[in-house]
Amino acid sequence: MWSFFKYQGTGNDFIMIDNRLGNFPKSEREQIERWCDRRFGVGADGLILIENDPDYDFKMVYYNADGNQSSMCGNGGRCIVAFAKQLGIIEKSGYFQAVDGLHYATIDEHNTVSLQMCDVNQVERQGEDFFLNTGSPHHVMIVNDLDHYDVYQRGKEIRNSTAYQPGGTNVNFVEQVDQQTFAIRTFERGVEDETWSCGTGATAVAIAMYTKGLINACEVNILVKGGQLKVAFVKEDEVFTSVFLTGPAQMVFEGTIKMAL
Secondary structure: OEEEEEEEEOOEEEEEEEOOOOOOOOOOHHHHHHHHOOOOOOOOOEEEEEEOOOOOOEEEEEEEOOOOEOOOOHHHHHHHHHHHHHOOOOOOEEEEEEOOEEEEEEEOOOOEEEEEOOOEOOEEEEOOEEEEEOOOEEEEEEOOOHHHOOHHHHHHHHHOOHHHOOOOOEEEEEEEEEOOEEEEEEEEOOOOEEEOOOHHHHHHHHHHHHHHOOOOOOEEEEEEOOEEEEEEEEEEOOEEEEEEEEEEOEEEEEEEEOOOO
């Protein structure tokens, strides 16, 4: 039996497991996939292990809903900070290692987490679209009538297109709301569907829209299906640095689950 906690960050949900003893069966990819299944398991966009780190407060190990270990997850990073606070590992701030390197984060009394993301030193233009890596790869496309846009079909096509093989990409569809606010919908690889929120995607959209000249402030509001995120950054020469993703992270429930062999 495994104890787990279900967390969500603006609708992006995760199974959280304390693996500081190091005995979680990481090789059981099919089990992770089944636990994340919304009909046959707990249901989640991914599974996250919190582990010991020799130099920092903890380590984050992230698996997509397909059971494969993946690149950085921004909302998952915010949720693991809240989980670390719950476990007593940190109080108001901390440092942790993830697949894309070191992260710093703060958390307040309302469980609003501000997570420092990796620096972005390249934003590639693809006609009217953009491609950049914010810890995970992201294609960014501006569309009209976002609420009725076929995110699943178009996202799947771009995610699997020849230009992004091998590995694929996440795909973000964007509509401007006002000078500092954008609404987005994201097709996530590994989930292979639209999610209610994507932290690295929100970060990618904010930087892409700044690059396109649609905003002149270094703080952007991002509206997702599950709520609102804020992205702030500093532009130094050609590098986006001090990139912070801010939003709520909440525990939904806790339970135990049996490893089915």
